Structures are given as structure tokens and as C-alpha cells.
Amino acid sequence: MLVETRDLVCRFGDIIAVDGVSIAVDKGEVVVIIGPSGSGKSTLLRCLNALEEIHSGEITIDGIKIDKHHHHIHEVRLEVGMVFQHFHLFPHLTVLENVNLAQIVVRKRSFAKATETSRELLSKVGLADKIDVYPAQLSGGQKQRVAIARALAMNPKVMLFDEATSALDPEMVGEVLAVMKELAHSGMTMLVVTHEISFAREVADRVLFLDNGKLVESGSPEELLVNPRHPRLREFLSRVL
Amino acid sequence: MDWLFEQTATLSKIFFYLVQTIHLTILITIVSYVIALALGLTFGVARIWPNKLVRVVAATYVNTLRGIPLLVLIFFIYFGLGKIIDLERFWAGVIAVGICYGAYLAEVFRAGILAIEHGQHEAALSLGMTRWQTLRHVILPQSVRIVVPPAANEFIACLKDSSLVSIIGLRELTRAGREYASDTFLDFQTWLVVGLLYLIMTLTLTRFVHYLEKKVAVAGYGAQKNAG
Numbered sequence: 001m002l003v004e005t006r007d008l009v010c011r012f013g014d015i016i017a018v019d020g021v022s023i024a025v026d027k028g029e030v031v032v033i034i035g036p037s038g039s040g041k042s043t044l045l046r047c048l049n050a051l052e053e054i055h056s057g058e059i060t061i062d063g064i065k066i067d068k069h070h071h072h073i074h075e076v077r078l079e080v081g082m083v084f085q086h087f088h089l090f091p092h093l094t095v096l097e098n099v100n101l102a103q104i105v106v107r108k109r110s111f112a113k114a115t116e117t118s119r120e121l122l123s124k125v126g127l128a129d130k131i132d133v134y135p136a137q138l139s140g141g142q143k144q145r146v147a148i149a150r151a152l153a154m155n156p157k158v159m160l161f162d163e164a165t166s167a168l169d170p171e172m173v174g175e176v177l178a179v180m181k182e183l184a185h186s187g188m189t190m191l192v193v194t195h196e197i198s199f200a201r202e203v204a205d206r207v208l209f210l211d212n213g214k215l216v217e218s219g220s221p222e223e224l225l226v227n228p229r230h231p232r233l234r235e236f237l238s239r240v241l
Numbered sequence: 242m243d244w245l246f247e248q249t250a251t252l253s254k255i256f257f258y259l260v261q262t263i264h265l266t267i268l269i270t271i272v273s274y275v276i277a278l279a280l281g282l283t284f285g286v287a288r289i290w291p292n293k294l295v296r297v298v299a300a301t302y303v304n305t306l307r308g309i310p311l312l313v314l315i316f317f318i319y320f321g322l323g324k325i326i327d328l329e330r331f332w333a334g335v336i337a338v339g340i341c342y343g344a345y346l347a348e349v350f351r352a353g354i355l356a357i358e359h360g361q362h363e364a365a366l367s368l369g370m371t372r373w374q375t376l377r378h379v380i381l382p383q384s385v386r387i388v389v390p391p392a393a394n395e396f397i398a399c400l401k402d403s404s405l406v407s408i409i410g411l412r413e414l415t416r417a418g419r420e421y422a423s424d425t426f427l428d429f430q431t432w433l434v435v436g437l438l439y440l441i442m443t444l445t446l447t448r449f450v451h452y453l454e455k456k457v458a459v460a461g462y463g464a465q466k467n468a469g
Contacts, residue, residue: 049367078369088364092382102368105378147364154368 001060002027002189003048003158008057010040010047017043019213020057025158025191030184032200032221033193035210036236041193044210045160048191049080062157078106081151085163087143089135089150095122096131099150107154114153121149125179141172145179152183159183161192197240201225209233251427255434262417263438269335269403269413274396276339281346286376288351299347306344312405314341319409334406342399349391353384386457393450397443404439414438 003025010018018040025031033041046052048059050066050073059066061076090098099118103109109117122128125145135143144164151159161180165173177199184190184203194200200207200221207224209217209232217230228234287299306314319333328336357380365375407416418435422428 051363051367074369074371077367080367082364082367084360084364086360088358088360090361090364090379090383092386101378102365102370105374106369150368 001025002029002062003191004060005044005048006058006060008044008047008059009055010043010052011055016213017052018047021210021213021215022057023208023215023218025189027157027189028187029205030188030190030192030203031206031208032204033191033208033210034195034197034200034236035216039210040213041210042162043213045082045162045191045193048158048160049082050076051082078154079157080160081154081156081158082160083144083147083151083162083164085166087135087140087147087167089143089146091135094132094134095127095138095146098135098146099153102150103153117153118149121152122146124182125149126175139172140168141175144168144172144176148176148179148183158189158191161190161194163193163195165194165196195240197225197237209236211236248430251430252434255421255427255431256437258421259414259417259431259434259438262412262414263442265411265413266400266403266415267442269331269338269406269411270396270400273335273338273342273403274399276335277342277346277395277399278392280340280343281350284343284347285350285354288347289354291372303344303347306341307348309341311337311341311402312408315405315409330406330409330411334403334409334411338399338402338406341402342395345395345398346392349388349395350384352391353388354380356387357383389454389457390450393446393453397446400442400446401439 001024004023006022008018008021009016021040021044023031033044035041043052047054048061050070053070054066054068056068059076062079064072064075064079066072066076090101093101096115096118099122100111100114103114103117104111107114119128119131122131125148127142127145127149130138130142130146135146138146148164164180165176168176173196177196180190180192180199181203192199192204204221206218207221208215209224209228209230211232217224217228217233224233225237228237284299284302287295288303290296290299315334315337318337319328319330322328323333354376361379361383362375365379366372370378403413404415407413407419410416412420414435418431422431425431
């Protein structure tokens, strides 16, 4: 298993955001996490990158364990790429510098080597012509594609997408989903939190449904989306579809 | 007419005499401010460091130094510490001004760092950067743009407060003015010129700050700070 959590609990004060979730994700698997807002799906994802503190339970990523003392978070973050809802590009750097930065600073690649990787990834996401532009001059969809390239440049073993299309104008959602689909087909292990049920249906190997911090149901997209068993999931799907 | 001519001649005489002493005012200001910048950056970062002990030490420095009048600090360092260690006037003066303004600048830097959206930290950390790398490559370069105007304000205030070190016998502009006035009894004209010389320096600096603000701006960045 590439990503594994066991009885993971994450809380903010008295609020239990993730309540004893155990999941296991194989290499190359695409797992889509759905659920109403406040169900803990984003928090679960953020725990996998040690952006949230773990209250109890454990996470193992590619054999590296994160416990609540946050040992090894640095090693784990090197293996895990993350794409945020609000992009979080570095506004003071150009597109190329955004993608280069961590490669040079963290992976200790030379500028030439990093730039080569960045150019390749940026042309893959269709932004080869925007290399010297600052983020403020890009559309939302373009920003998110740069953010994906930036995460991929670190050669992560897993990619996490935290509502990557939720902040986008409708006409830009497609271009970002297309990049994500291509990535899924190329064999990347992905955990995707999204409201795009069609993406789940087309791309996911497995769908997880979270409600109130608990993993309520999991299975193939057909099982979950076509024949949901749990009443909460049925209710949720009737509202989003 | 003669009176006016006479006064003008006196004023310009004083002006050209005193202008020779502003180099020391400028030197004291710059050296003090460099000390203040180093301390301000260090303690500004320390105030928001995850380690609690570091934060407490930094907060103590800021609150203590902000709460003591600069003049008292100058006396304490020159006369007080001067009894224990041999300190030249110049160094006693710039250290006093430096650590005082270091406390002010620590607050400026702290605010500049806190003004950067939390997502920037998270993005950098998620790319495997350490806290220090995040600060160095992502946060501080953005904070600079926020910090320039208030830090420049402090520089101008620092220039004016450098006049306080005249009290320990450093012959900068204010001290030279006092000596000149008491030698010639031309108090009105002398202090008028001293004030004018400070004003010329501060106005020049204000101009320079405007230039600097334009220079550190990135195209389109100001408009969409949060959407980056």
C-alpha cells in the first residue's frame, strides 16, 4: 500500500473533523473522496500532507510513518504533492520560478536541470507560452495548471487535490479536469476531493463517501454512484446530481 | 533692505557652517538603522517562531525596549555600561538608537510576515520546504513590499532621533548647532537652520522612499494579492 491510514482522528478543539478513518490506497490508484461540506474530506487530505495535526491513529506513506509527534513530516511531504482550491502560487515569482523554486531549494537540482523539468511540465499542462508571466496575469484555470506542474516537478509518489476546481469559473473547470484525467491515465496515484461527480464516475478507481468525519461507504464508482446503499449517500447524491 | 540682506547673509553663513556636520548625523543614522534592521528582522521572525521560548524572549525584548525612553537608554549605555566596559561615544550612541529602533522594526517585520496569506506557507511546506526555506524564499520576499513604507517611516524617525545622541557629546548636527548658538547668541537663526537641515534630509528621504516603493512593486501583483 502506498498510502495507509489507521483509525485516523483529527480534531480542532472539541470538533472532531476526521473520526477514525482507515483507508488504504494502492500505487496507481485514483481515489475520489466525496461528501457534504464539513464532512472532513479536506481535513483528511491535509492530514496526509501533515498540514493538520493528527490527534490519534497513524498514517503511513510509502513506508514512512507520520505520528502525532509529527516526526518525518519533511520526508513525507517530499513524496506527496498537493494542489489547493485557491492555487497558492507564489505571486512574487514568475510561472517558471514558481515551478523551479522547490526543485532548486529542496531537491537541490541545478537551475538548468530544474528549468528543463519545468518547461516540460508546463508544456504538458499547456502553458509553455506563459513561462515568464507573473501569476496575477493568469486566469484561474491557468493558475491551477501551474500549481499542478509545480507539485509534479517534485516527482511526488502521490498527488492530493483539494477541491482543485471549486474556485474556478465554470468554463475553466474543464481544462483543469482534463489535466487531472491525463495525470490519472499516466498512472499517478491520486486522492481527489471534489464535487465533480462526473470526474469521479469517469476517472476514479474507487470512491469514498465521508459524512461527519466518518468513512460511510467506499467502493467502485458504479457501486457508490449508481447503487448507493447508505441513506446518507443517497440523500447527498440526490442533492448534487 | 539692509536688515534683510544682513539676515540672509547670517543665515547662509550658519547654513554652510552647520552643513559640514550633517555627515555625522547621516553616519549615526545609517549605522544605527543597520543594527536596527538586523535586530528587527531577527526578533520579528522570532516573535512568530513555533518554539515558545524563542517567542517569549523576542516579546520581552520588544516590550522592554519600546517601553524605555531612548534618552534614558542612551544615558544607560554610555554612562551606565560605560562604567563597566570602555565604550566610545559613537558606539554607545548607535547601539542605543539601534536596539531601540530594532524593537520598533521587529513589530514592522512581524506585521509584514503575518500579512502574507497562510496558504503561502502551506504551499511552500507542501513542496517539502523547511520553515526557514519558506520564510527565506516565499514569505520574506513578499513581506518586503509590505514592510518598505513603515520601515522607511522608522528610518526617518531614526534620523530625527539621532539628534538625541548630541547629549553624550557627539558633535553631530544638533550638538554643533547648540555650540554655535551659545557662542554667537544667534539662537533664533541657528535653530531655524538646524531645523531646515533636518527637513531637507527627511524630505529627500521621503522622495527616495516613493521611488523605492515603485521599484519593489511587481506588475499586477498589488491588484490580486490574494488570488495568487
